[in-house]
Amino acid sequence: MSHSSRPVKAVPPGPGRGDARRERWREHREARRAEFVAAAVRAIGKHGADVGMDEIAAEAGVSKPVLYRHFSDKSDLYVAVGEWGTELLMQRLRPLFHQGGSPNQRIRRLLDAYLGTIEQYPELYRFVVQRTFADRPVRSDPVSAEKTVIANSLSRILGEYLRALGLDSGGVEPWSHGLVGMVQASGDWWLERQSMSRGDLTDYLAQIIWYAIDGVLRSAGLVIDPDEPLEIGDEGLRVISVPDDAEEDADDA
Template sequence: MSAIEQTEARPRGTRLPRRARRNQLLGAAQEVFVAQGYHAAAMDDIADRAGVSKPVLYQHFPGKLDLYMALLDQHCEALIQAVRDALGSTTDNKLRVAATMDAYFQFVENEGGAFRLVFESDLTNEPAVRERVDKVSLECAEAVSEVIAEDTDQPAEQAMLLATGLTGMAQITARYWLGSGQKIPRDAAAQLISSLAWRGIAGFPMQENAQENAQGGDES
């Protein structure tokens, strides 16, 4: 059953502050876009889902693309912030990897299905959408690469390549996990992938260790 079928239509006529109304419209639009995709969704569907008239909807969003872009911006920023928070949550790199993987699994598990707008959009031929989808992958990888570059002896280009591999692994495995029916609990699934990622990234020595090894080699 789709999110639209599961949720009863909102009653019409309720007056809300502008910000609350905008959030209500975004929530309704997300349900429709996730269930139907961009092309099949109609502004009529979104207005009905929100329990408002089309003129009210158009007061806040001039068109369907504007509404879609507002949602995309919101959820792209949410994932980027989640990754940054994960990286900043500890100075232990093994725990950083685990927290970052879990951030992706949590994002994908979100019951609103926001990840489908970011990673499975049917509108990637629209340049503005493609730009935002690319941006979220790039900025998440850049955040990870900064930590790798700081903590290892890897140059920026290599650190970015490693970070892209790690974030790509997180995104793809989290989506597979959800699509395959979540047969493994989320915490266990995220931990499994973080163990795999850590075994790989831990092979690159910390800068202090690399410097100590180099000094030891000079003394021998």
């Protein structure tokens, strides 16, 4: 009796097996990159903003060729370190945008968190901001990205309050970007000069920012006490409307 033979088809591995392997490899590479970024941050703190790749590799406990398996060049590492610094700053700022309190308290909390961060990591800040090492354009600019994230968060808060007051919120975006740029420029100056304390700089900047807000409100006939709690609720905002003649009487008193 003859037996007919049929070709046996090879059964490919399950669709999830190769995907799982690739996912584990991707997670491993991401974890290694994160370790090297942390080492770069430590090396920057030890050696300054002009740190070299040799020093970063030594801090990571690997050879420079191993480091280059995860970062194509120093520009690539710069972007990763910048993203690390941006996330650190936003972890500190993000909760503050939603905390209650008076306008002055809110402004001062945000300023103090920002200035406190760059004071804690001055060389990291210089490394990210100066970019003197870059021998070619980087694929993204974490400094611009950071400013945009902060300004957008500020825009949402300011816009919410202006609309609750019945005021035009169309200018909050350029206004917010201008405030963020002013604070960053002031922080640059302060890190280099160190001619005043962080508290004094916070006071000066908080005063300038509040006067800008107060000017917009007063032009609409509204006056808010910057030291009184200001919340948006079902009953609206706590606002004092002051007629022009009342302001003049107060000035003459």
